[in-house]
Amino acid sequence: MERKGLLISPELCIGCKACQIACKSWNLLPATKTRNNGSYENPPDLNGDNFNKIRYSEIPSETNPVRWLFVSQRCMHCDDAGCMRICPAPGALYKTADGAVAVNKNKCIGCKLCLAGCPFNVPRYGMDDKLSKCTLCADRMENGLIPMCSKTCPTGAIKYGDRNDLIGKATKAGYTKVYGQNDLGGLGALFAFKDAPKIYGYADKPEINEMVILWHKYLKPLSWIGLGGVAAASVIHYFAVGPHKAEDPNKDKEVKK
Amino acid sequence: MRLNDRDMIRKETTFGIVNHWTLAISCILLTLSGYGFLFQIQIIGTMFCGFPAMKVIHNWLGVVFTASLVLSMVFWLKECITFDKDDIAWVKAAGGYLSHKVAIPPMHKLNTGQKLAYLGVLGMGFGIIATGFVIWLFPANQTLMIWSHFLHNLCFIGMALFIPVHVYLGAIANPGTMRIMIYGTVPVWWARKKSPKWIQEVEEGRHH
Ligand code: HEM
Numbered sequence: 001m002e003r004k005g006l007l008i009s010p011e012l013c014i015g016c017k018a019c020q021i022a023c024k025s026w027n028l029l030p031a032t033k034t035r036n037n038g039s040y041e042n043p044p045d046l047n048g049d050n051f052n053k054i055r056y057s058e059i060p061s062e063t064n065p066v067r068w069l070f071v072s073q074r075c076m077h078c079d080d081a082g083c084m085r086i087c088p089a090p091g092a093l094y095k096t097a098d099g100a101v102a103v104n105k106n107k108c109i110g111c112k113l114c115l116a117g118c119p120f121n122v123p124r125y126g127m128d129d130k131l132s133k134c135t136l137c138a139d140r141m142e143n144g145l146i147p148m149c150s151k152t153c154p155t156g157a158i159k160y161g162d163r164n165d166l167i168g169k170a171t172k173a174g175y176t177k178v179y180g181q182n183d184l185g186g187l188g189a190l191f192a193f194k195d196a197p198k199i200y201g202y203a204d205k206p207e208i209n210e211m212v213i214l215w216h217k218y219l220k221p222l223s224w225i226g227l228g229g230v231a232a233a234s235v236i237h238y239f240a241v242g243p244h245k246a247e248d249p250n251k252d253k254e255v256k257k
Numbered sequence: 258m259r260l261n262d263r264d265m266i267r268k269e270t271t272f273g274i275v276n277h278w279t280l281a282i283s284c285i286l287l288t289l290s291g292y293g294f295l296f297q298i299q300i301i302g303t304m305f306c307g308f309p310a311m312k313v314i315h316n317w318l319g320v321v322f323t324a325s326l327v328l329s330m331v332f333w334l335k336e337c338i339t340f341d342k343d344d345i346a347w348v349k350a351a352g353g354y355l356s357h358k359v360a361i362p363p364m365h366k367l368n369t370g371q372k373l374a375y376l377g378v379l380g381m382g383f384g385i386i387a388t389g390f391v392i393w394l395f396p397a398n399q400t401l402m403i404w405s406h407f408l409h410n411l412c413f414i415g416m417a418l419f420i421p422v423h424v425y426l427g428a429i430a431n432p433g434t435m436r437i438m439i440y441g442t443v444p445v446w447w448a449r450k451k452s453p454k455w456i457q458e459v460e461e462g463r464h465h
């Protein structure tokens with residue numbers, strides 16, 4: 001199956017937050033009580049009840065003293081997903097045929113390692129301590145429906161479709177580089193940024209922490225090889241050198257009382 | 258007072274034996290569940306009633322392991338940080354593990370290898386304990402989590418290598434040692450051979 005994705009265009013976003021509400025509506029998530037912190041950005045951060053949030057960045061440019069950037073912040077559905085690499089519970093995180101990184105709460109053990117493995121600071125947890133994040137509406141996609149955020153967006157700032165088509169569209173629209181096209185094996189959430197990614201709150205070159213890579217790629221196999229090695233060494237020692245038998249010096253003598 | 262070779266002498270107290278088994282069983286179960294997490298092995302998860310239950314069991318077994326490792330210091334630490342020139346000679350002779358022909362210098366209750374192994378286990382044990390508790394209790398701090406997870410796993414490799422070697426040398430390669438884990442006593446003639454300095458001390462009345 002074609003890998004599916006989202007193309008997010010901050011320039012088209014009007015910051016109406018309809019996608020935030022639609023996401024809550026489909027995923028049956030309650031409102032988060034927040035306080036006015038001087039920004040329309042609300043809630044202030046992703047949480048177990050907010051899988052998708054519009055980030056509001058007020059960053060004046062040379063030509064525009066009141067530049068206001070809106071960008072959807074959510075799980076990027078990485079191809080090489082740090083969360084999946086570090087997760088110790090099989091099946092808690094899984095890839096759907098469409099390329100979404102989905103969650104099975106029944107299998108999640110609530111260890112929260114996925115937050116440490118994610119390069120985008122995405123995973124959040126519910127009251128039950130289990131992973132609670134955007135699944136690209138894997139349940140809707142399975143039934144031929146498109147993700148809620150994309151369906152709701154009134155301006156086309158969140159477009160859903162075959163990932164390759166989306167990249168083609170963005171290129172045709174004049175974006176020479178689509179954010180997420182090649183990072184981490186290719187992100188499922190693609191961004192048509194006009195300016196440097198960090199202006200929008202994203203790292204120029206997102207990477208999984210090198211400690212996670214070092215462990216999973218290189219050291220982890222050592223624990224099997226090592227175990228096999230010492231087991232083999234023990235067997236060889238047993239036959240080549242043999243056990244340290246201690247002979248009872250009085251074995252043949254009469255046992256004294 | 259010379260001890261009778263036909264008698265038994267107590268090497269480990271009952272409390273010490275119980276603690277050793279607690280340490281061993283908790284460590285083996287932690288290692289087993291650890292392998293389950295590390296390689297996402299479904300059958301190990303099933304043995305522990307599923308992965309979510311295995312996490313809870315792994316964490317609380319960690320508490321048991323911590324308690325018995327701390328207690329083990331009461332029994333073994335003093336002996337294990339006491340070294341003398343015979344220990345150097347022991348290392349030179351590789352403890353006789355590679356050949357039965359070399360002369361092994363006289364040892365106290367534990368030989369040099371056992372003492373060093375204990376110190377290694379103590380170091381790795383506290384490493385795995387400290388990092389384990391961090392992963393368990395401070396998941397919000399990402400940097401701390403990454404490092405703890407890494408070190409937890411590194412210590413795990415050490416532990417996973419130690420256990421088979423320890424079981425092999427302790428139970429298979431040295432017949433007669435298994436009874437220390439069960440009865441806590443050994444024959445005097447055996448102790449005289451393996452731990453001559455200890456027996457000498459006891460005979461001279463210098464040892465409790
Ligand atoms: C105080 C003791 C310990 C605590 C609190 C602890 C805690 C943890 C936690 C929280 C995890 C992450 C996955 C999970 O939530 O279950 C973990 C994973 C693991 N633990 Fe422990 N642990 C302890 C001791 C040990 C010991 C003694 C061993 C083995 C000798 C061990 C081996 C492992 C391994 C291999 C993993 C898998 C890491 C991964 O997910 O990649 N742990 N431990």
Ligand code: SF4
Nearest residue numbers: 075076078082083118
């Ligand atoms: S953005 Fe984070 S949570 Fe989402 S797939 Fe990538 S690593 Fe996983």
Ligand code: SF4
Nearest residue numbers: 087108109111112114
């Ligand atoms: S919290 Fe759940 S999904 Fe995240 S790493 Fe742990 S088991 Fe995996």
